[in-house]
Amino acid sequence: MSANIDHLKEEHHQPSGLMRWITTTNHKDIGSLYLWFSLLMFFVGGLMALIIRAELFQPGLQFVVPGFFNQMTTMHALIMIFGAVMPAFVGLANWQLPMMIGAPDMALPRLNNWSFWILPFAFTMLLSTLFFESGGPAAGWTLYPPLSLQGGNSMPFVIFSLHLLGASSILGAINVIATILNMRAPGMTLMKMPIFVWTWLITAFLLIASMPVLAGAITMLLTDRFYGTSFFTAAGGGDPVLFQHIFWFFGHPEVYILILPAFGIVSTIIPAFSRKKLFGYDSMVYATASIALLSFIVWAHHMFTVGMPLAGEIFFMFTTMLIAVPTGVKVFNWVATMWKGSMTFETPMLFALAFIILFTIGGFSGLMLAITPADFQYHDTYFVVAHFHYVLVPGAVFAIIAAVYYWLPKWTGKMYNETLGKVHFWMTTIFVNITFFPMHFVGLAGMPRRIPDYAVQFTDFNMIASVGAFGFGLSQLLFVYILFLTLKQPVTAEDKSWEGAEGLEWTLPSPAPYHSFDTPPKVE
Amino acid sequence: MTGTKGTIVKLSLVVVAMYGFSYALVPIYDKFCEITGLNGKTNEVAYIGNDIQKDNRFVTIKFISNVANSAPLDFEPSVTEMTVQVGKAYNTHYVMKNNSSKQLHTTASPSVTPGKHAEYFKKVECFCFEQQTINAGEVKDLGIQFIIDNDLPHASGDIILSYTMFDITDSVKETNRL
Numbered sequence: 001m002s003a004n005i006d007h008l009k010e011e012h013h014q015p016s017g018l019m020r021w022i023t024t025t026n027h028k029d030i031g032s033l034y035l036w037f038s039l040l041m042f043f044v045g046g047l048m049a050l051i052i053r054a055e056l057f058q059p060g061l062q063f064v065v066p067g068f069f070n071q072m073t074t075m076h077a078l079i080m081i082f083g084a085v086m087p088a089f090v091g092l093a094n095w096q097l098p099m100m101i102g103a104p105d106m107a108l109p110r111l112n113n114w115s116f117w118i119l120p121f122a123f124t125m126l127l128s129t130l131f132f133e134s135g136g137p138a139a140g141w142t143l144y145p146p147l148s149l150q151g152g153n154s155m156p157f158v159i160f161s162l163h164l165l166g167a168s169s170i171l172g173a174i175n176v177i178a179t180i181l182n183m184r185a186p187g188m189t190l191m192k193m194p195i196f197v198w199t200w201l202i203t204a205f206l207l208i209a210s211m212p213v214l215a216g217a218i219t220m221l222l223t224d225r226f227y228g229t230s231f232f233t234a235a236g237g238g239d240p241v242l243f244q245h246i247f248w249f250f251g252h253p254e255v256y257i258l259i260l261p262a263f264g265i266v267s268t269i270i271p272a273f274s275r276k277k278l279f280g281y282d283s284m285v286y287a288t289a290s291i292a293l294l295s296f297i298v299w300a301h302h303m304f305t306v307g308m309p310l311a312g313e314i315f316f317m318f319t320t321m322l323i324a325v326p327t328g329v330k331v332f333n334w335v336a337t338m339w340k341g342s343m344t345f346e347t348p349m350l351f352a353l354a355f356i357i358l359f360t361i362g363g364f365s366g367l368m369l370a371i372t373p374a375d376f377q378y379h380d381t382y383f384v385v386a387h388f389h390y391v392l393v394p395g396a397v398f399a400i401i402a403a404v405y406y407w408l409p410k411w412t413g414k415m416y417n418e419t420l421g422k423v424h425f426w427m428t429t430i431f432v433n434i435t436f437f438p439m440h441f442v443g444l445a446g447m448p449r450r451i452p453d454y455a456v457q458f459t460d461f462n463m464i465a466s467v468g469a470f471g472f473g474l475s476q477l478l479f480v481y482i483l484f485l486t487l488k489q490p491v492t493a494e495d496k497s498w499e500g501a502e503g504l505e506w507t508l509p510s511p512a513p514y515h516s517f518d519t520p521p522k523v524e
Numbered sequence: 525m526t527g528t529k530g531t532i533v534k535l536s537l538v539v540v541a542m543y544g545f546s547y548a549l550v551p552i553y554d555k556f557c558e559i560t561g562l563n564g565k566t567n568e569v570a571y572i573g574n575d576i577q578k579d580n581r582f583v584t585i586k587f588i589s590n591v592a593n594s595a596p597l598d599f600e601p602s603v604t605e606m607t608v609q610v611g612k613a614y615n616t617h618y619v620m621k622n623n624s625s626k627q628l629h630t631t632a633s634p635s636v637t638p639g640k641h642a643e644y645f646k647k648v649e650c651f652c653f654e655q656q657t658i659n660a661g662e663v664k665d666l667g668i669q670f671i672i673d674n675d676l677p678h679a680s681g682d683i684i685l686s687y688t689m690f691d692i693t694d695s696v697k698e699t700n701r702l
Contacts, residue, residue: 107528150593174535182527212539216546228695231550234633235592235690242553246546307639309560 022117025109026514027094028411033116034091035404039480041083041123042397046473048076053435053469056462059454069452070138071130077141078158081258082165083123085392088400089261090115090172093200095411097176099505099512100194102185102521107178115171122164129154140450142247143218145232145240149225156226159218166211173207176200185504187523191285194503195278198285199264202292203257209296210253217246241306248299256295258392260288262359262399263330266352268503269406270334273349274341275500280333287326287333294323304375313372320370324363331360346498347421351402354394354429362390365440380450383443389436394429401428401479408486409497413511416486424482427475434468562639570653571646571671579610579674584682589618595691596624597658602665611674613648617667618687622658629696630689631655632666637684644673645683652687655696 015023024030051072055063064072094112098105106112129136134152137143148155180201184193193201220231221243230236232243263284271278278284300308300316308316334356343349365387369375378384409415438461443449447458454462496506504521505512556562585608587601598621608614622628632652636642647653651666658664672683 108532170539174532174539177535178528178531181531208535208538209542212542213546213549216543220547220550234688235631235692237633239553239557242550245553246549249546249549307562309562312560 023113025105025113027098027106027109027112027516028512028514030106030112030116031091031094031096032411034087034094037116037119038084038088038091038400041079041087042476044127045076045079045084046476048072048079050469050473052076053466055452056454057466058463059456059459061453064452066452067135067138070140070450071136073450074137074140075126075130078126078137078162079123080392081141081254082162083119085258085396085400086169087119089200089203089258089396090169092261092265092400092403092407093172093176096407096505097179097197097200098183098516099410099508100197100503101180101183101188102504102517102523103179103183104515104517106175107183108175111171112175115168115175118164118168118171122161122168125157125164126161129157142244142251143221144247145221145224145243146234148221149233156222159222162218163215166215169207170211173204173211176204177208180204185517185520185523191282192523195267195281195284196261196264199260199267199288202288203260206253206257206260206292206295210250210257213246214250214254217243217250220246241303244303244306245300248302249296251302252299253292253295255388255391256291258396259359260292262355262396263288265399265403265406266334266355267330269348269352269402270337270356272406272498272500272502273346273352274338274343276337276341277502278333279336279339280329283329284333287329290326291323294319294326298323301370301375304372305379317370317372321367324367327363331356331363346405346418347416347425348402348406350422350425350429351398351405354425355398355402358394358398358429358432359391362387362392362395365390378443380448381443382439382447382449385449386436386439386443389439393436394432398428404483406498407505408483409493410505410508410510410512412487413491413493413509414486414489415493415497416482420478420482420485424475424478427478428472431468431471431475435465435472436468438462438464438468560640570650571648576611576646576671577674578612581610581674581676581678582607583610583672583676583680584608585672586682586684587616587618588684588686590686590688592688592690595628595630595689597622597628597630597689597691599687599689608672610672610676613669613671615667615669617665618651619663620656620658620666620689621663622660625660627657627659627693628691629655629657629693631692632687632689635686635688637686638680641676641680641683644676645685646671646673655692 021029021033024033051064052069055061055069094106097103132153134154137148137151137154137158139148139151143158180193180197220229223229224232224238228236230238232238232240234240267278267284298316298320300312301320304313304316345353365383369378369384369387405416405421442454442458442461445458447454491511493510495508495510497510498506504517504523507521508516585606587604587606589599589601591597591599598619600619602617602619606614606616620630634647634650634652636645647668647670649667649669651668656664656666
């Protein structure tokens with residue numbers, strides 16, 4: 001350990017300007033890079049969502065051709081998942097994990113630098129396909145063959161960029177696990193770790209187990225297209241349905257990768273503003289672990305309509321419903337934490353509360369989709385779009401925003417403007433519901449997803465959703481403005497910025513020093 | 525830092541193992557389909573046994589065809605329906621015409637519906653066991669000889685045999701060039 005600290009001290013003679021950021025091995029610098037990059041990608045992906053919503057404002061083709069529309073739905077998903085939500089969580093992990101477990105830095109600082117700097121190259125490659133003559137990928141983010149095998153020249157670029165993103169995630173996950181398992185302060189046993197650390201530890205294991213499977217699946221696509229293999233081409237005896245199985249074996253753990261760290265954030269913020277300890281810490285840990293384990297045996301609920309034996313459909317239906325049990329444990333624990341607490345409603349708390357309510361709505365529509373016979377009607381409709389946007393936007397994205405507001409004074413030593421924060425919260429929450437709630441209705445009425453044009457009876461709800469989407473997009477500009485105002489202030493924040501906040505990070509000065517804990521703190 | 529090193533080594537092994545697992549899913553899936561009869565995959569090599577007994581049951585076999593990716597081919601069954609005695613060998617054929625002005629290489633991929641009956645549909649001879657070469661404008665008869673296994677459960681309805689014909693000229697040429 002001491003060798004590591006000496007190594008870090010030498011780095012006070014660091015280059016300045018751009019080279020500081022390119023060569024940095026500091027967990028806080030890299031955390032900031034991840035978070036800024038994620039914000040940028042959030043706006044790039046958001047712009048694509050607005051193109052989709054503008055086109056869907058009314059039936060008929062207004063702004064874009066169908067081919068480009070399909071590229072927008074595909075790219076929007078890839079960018080939001082791999083560019084916005086995942087890097088934001090890795091950024092939060094970089095900033096918070098060493099401070100929360102009493103370590104000086106991450107266990108593998110150089111690897112950390114590398115896992116970040118892969119991302120800009122991967123996304124440059126991915127986005128460059130939009131300027132190809134044959135356009136970007138248009139087969140949906142799930143890249144199902146045979147359609148994805150018939151696409152234009154973008155296909156190998158998309159696959160290589162996904163390989164890079166997967167490599168970046170795997171390296172990041174190895175770093176997180178190595179840090180948590182080896183660098184905790186003396187006295188911090190596993191069951192004394194902050195809950196955010198626990199959720200990230202489990203997420204990192206999910207990443208390590210599922211990302212290589214995605215790499216395998218897309219490598220098979222690549223060899224099918226260019227090297228004459230027939231994993232998925234029926235002409236050579238392959239089976240396109242096989243791809244769906246392999247893809248969703250990765251894909252379902254992936255959706256928990258996108259939400260478990262959010263559970264950790266909410267489980268940190270709710271006790272702080274209820275001024276009570278988290279209710280049922282042990283059950284929270286076990287619930288998170290059970291969700292992670294169950295995520296590996298439910299994948300085929302994404303493909304109920306593909307043709308499966310009855311026994312298979314029933315198995316995947318019941319295992320999927322089983323996930324509602326540990327998730328329910330979490331929701332009830334959050335509610336019990338607030339029970340009889342002396343609650344206050346600062347911006348991070350507001351986002352965390354909205355998370356609980358709106359994520360639960362998304363969870364319930366997920367339960368509806370898990371019912372196999374009902375899924376035959378819902379499959380590939382806007383009901384599915386409504387479901388996963390409810391768990392990802394007011395789920396994952398709200399948790400990320402809540403975390404930024406909660407830890408911003410610790411990171412910068414500067415407090416954001418509370419009034420503007422609340423305005424941002426209310427605008428975001430209202431518009432998110434205006435955008436996604438009507439999608440439930442058009443979905444149940446039969447509007448398919450991924451179409452640029454639709455039957456006229458869906459017009460009203462689509463108009464409402466489009467208005468909401470533009471409102472949501474504009475509200476996020478306010479978020480950028482709030483960040484800008486905060487960073488311009490002088491340093492005034494207290495070390496412990498929130499009265500009820502618990503954890504080692506609040507024992508450090510604000511802004512947190514460049515190297516978190518030179519001497520490990522003692523944990524009772 | 526031996527603890528960290530140990531963690532890295534173990535985790536890297538998991539990564540490699542999971543990558544291998546994605547490829548292992550391919551044979552696992554094939555086996556799974558074979559057991560459950562998923563996809564209606566039929567035997568890919570000729571049936572050469574003589575253990576099938578004649579039976580006094582009759583079933584109706586329907587023949588259908590598809591051409592993949594709008595290839596310049598006509599491909600139709602010569603008869604669309606046959607009532608056959610279980611356990612007795614029958615012959616029929618499909619007719620394929622090349623509408624293009626060049627020689628084409630093709631291959632057909634069979635499928636039986638309902639999938640769980642695929643294992644009772646035994647092919648003694650089938651054009652789907654090999655690739656076809658068809659000259660410009662040529663019309664070809666593609667034969668099949670089949671037996672319905674007398675293990676076929678009682679009270680099974682009609683059986684549908686489908687072939688999808690693929691134009692694989694490009695990949696054949698590429699292989700020859702290599």
